[in-house]
Structure formats: structure tokens, C-alpha cells
Amino acid sequence: IEVLDNEGRSALHWACLHEALDVVQVLLRYEASVNCQSLMWGTPLHCAILKKNREIAMALLQYGAAVNARDYVGNTPFNMAVHSSRKDIARLLLQYGAEVTIANDLDETPIAAAIESGDFAAVQAIAPLIRAD
Incomplete structure (x- = not known):
């Protein structure tokens, strides 16, 4: 289950991309x-x-997915x-x-993305979480 394709994707990546929750759960077990x-x-x-799949995201988090990992x-x-x-x-x-x-890497923060997309509710939710140091 740890064999990678030429772009470094595992079976778990593919199961997530195809939104196959049952396969994700088996691979995690x-x-x-x-x-x-x-x-x-x-x-x-x-x-x-990317697939906007909350159920798969939750399964991955329950198995210790790094919540602050960065992509390319x-x-x-x-x-x-x-x-x-x-928001969910x-x-x-x-x-x-x-x-x-x-x-x-483009120096864009989540609150900047929310402002750019016009998502005022997200701005309101994120702003109180930002601490001034």
C-alpha cells in the first residue's frame, strides 16, 4: 500500500481523489x-x-493527518x-x-483568501483567531 506513482502519489492519495471513503478506511486500517x-x-x-470531502478529511484527521502540512x-x-x-x-x-x-509561498494567508473571495463570514470567523504578538 506504500507504492508510489511517478508523482509520489500513494493509494491513499488516489482513494481521496476518487472520494472512495470505504477504500480510504481500509487503507488507514x-x-x-x-x-x-x-x-x-x-x-x-x-x-x-481539494475534493471538498469532509468525511474523508475527518477520517484522515482521526488517523493522525498533519493538519498544518504544506503542499507544493x-x-x-x-x-x-x-x-x-x-466553512464546515x-x-x-x-x-x-x-x-x-x-x-x-505567494504570501497569501487564509484571511487574505477569504477577503479576496468576498467571504465575509469566513473573515469574521478567522479574525478573532489571529493573535497580535
Whole structure:
């Protein structure tokens, strides 16, 4: 189950991309690497967020997925959830310790993505979580 394709994707990446929750659960039970990093897709959690699949994201998090892992452009799963306006997934990631201030390689933070997409509710939800140091 740890064989990778030429872009570093595992069976778990593919199961997430195809939204096959039953396959994801089997792979996790057989200890597939939940944090395997592919060249272009990030971790399986990034794939679940890309597909906007909360159930798969939750399964991965329950098996220890790194909530603040970065993909090839520096996006965390939280960055992706906010950018795609998936408040339910963003809240789930926050419950598992997502950091709200991590900027991607373009120096875009989750709150900047929310502002850019006009998602005022997301801005209101994220703003109180940002601490001034």
C-alpha cells in the first residue's frame, strides 16, 4: 500500500481523489501513510480538501493527518478550505489544531483568501483567531 506513482502519489492519495471513503478506511486500517507527501498534490488530506470531502478529511484527521502540512505551493489544508469557501471543513480543521496564520509561498494567508473571495463570514470567523504578538 506504500507504492508510489511517478508523482509520489500513494493509494491513499488516489482513494481521496476518487472520494472512495470505504477504500480510504481500509487503507488507514492497514496503516497506509496518512502523511505521505506527493510532488504536486501534497498529502492525502490536501486531496480530500481539494475534493471538498469532509468525511474523508475527518477520517484522515482521526488517523493522525498533519493538519498544518504544506503542499507544493505552501498551502495548508486550512488555506485550501477557506479558499474554497468550505466553512464546515475549515471548522473541522480548526478542531484538530489548524494554524490560521500560515501563509503560502505567494504570501497569501487564509484571511487574505477569504477577503479576496468576498467571504465575509469566513473573515469574521478567522479574525478573532489571529493573535497580535
